[in-house]
Amino acid sequence: MIVETVTTTINPDGTVNCAAMGVEWGDEAIVIKPYRATRTLRNLQRSGAAVVNVTDDILLFTQAALEDPHPPTRPATVVDGAVLADACSWREVAVDAIDATGPRARVTTRVVGRGTGHEFVGFSRACGAVLEASILASRARRLPAYEIRAELARLAVVVDKTAGPRERAAMDCVLTHVRTAIGDG
Numbered sequence: 001m002i003v004e005t006v007t008t009t010i011n012p013d014g015t016v017n018c019a020a021m022g023v024e025w026g027d028e029a030i031v032i033k034p035y036r037a038t039r040t041l042r043n044l045q046r047s048g049a050a051v052v053n054v055t056d057d058i059l060l061f062t063q064a065a066l067e068d069p070h071p072p073t074r075p076a077t078v079v080d081g082a083v084l085a086d087a088c089s090w091r092e093v094a095v096d097a098i099d100a101t102g103p104r105a106r107v108t109t110r111v112v113g114r115g116t117g118h119e120f121v122g123f124s125r126a127c128g129a130v131l132e133a134s135i136l137a138s139r140a141r142r143l144p145a146y147e148i149r150a151e152l153a154r155l156a157v158v159v160d161k162t163a164g165p166r167e168r169a170a171m172d173c174v175l176t177h178v179r180t181a182i183g184d185g
Contacts, residue, residue: 009043020065078113140181
């Protein structure tokens with residue numbers, strides 16, 4: 001099963017790298033699948049550690065997906081990593097193997113630590129729509145502009161009907177990112 005997470009790694013200069021990432025979730029092992037040309041993969045190769053954070057805050061997820069300034073973090077307890085301050089739960093993981101032969105690497109990790117913050121309440125329809133919009137926006141430079149605009153228009157209807165303030169702010173981040181990436185046209 002793929003679970004949408006915010007995976008954090010540590011950059012060579014000690015700063016935190018946040019990446020929205022679908023991972024293959026397991027109790028004892030998690031497979032992280034970053035694209036090959038990403039900081040996340042380079043950091044995993046260098047440090048051999050990450051923290052896989054689960055959040056119910058769609059604005060936080062969107063900011064991580066679109067590389068906006070990352071949210072507050074605190075040090076992990078088992079690995080050299082960072083836990084999102086507002087995570088529902090997290091898994092600290094150590095890298096066991098990396099297969100970087102495909103367009104996306106396959107980083108097999110084992111869970112070496114875990115924790116919980118607050119209860120995961122779930123996602124509203126607006127959160128689901130913004131989650132999909134965030135993933136789409138993160139690929140804006142690789143997909144045809146007309147496809148992106150059409151899908152965002154469809155998702156915006158759901159957000160308009162069902163969103164609260166954080167979902168609306170997250171969708172605004174998505175739209176700003178897409179305008180910058182592909183223009184208003």
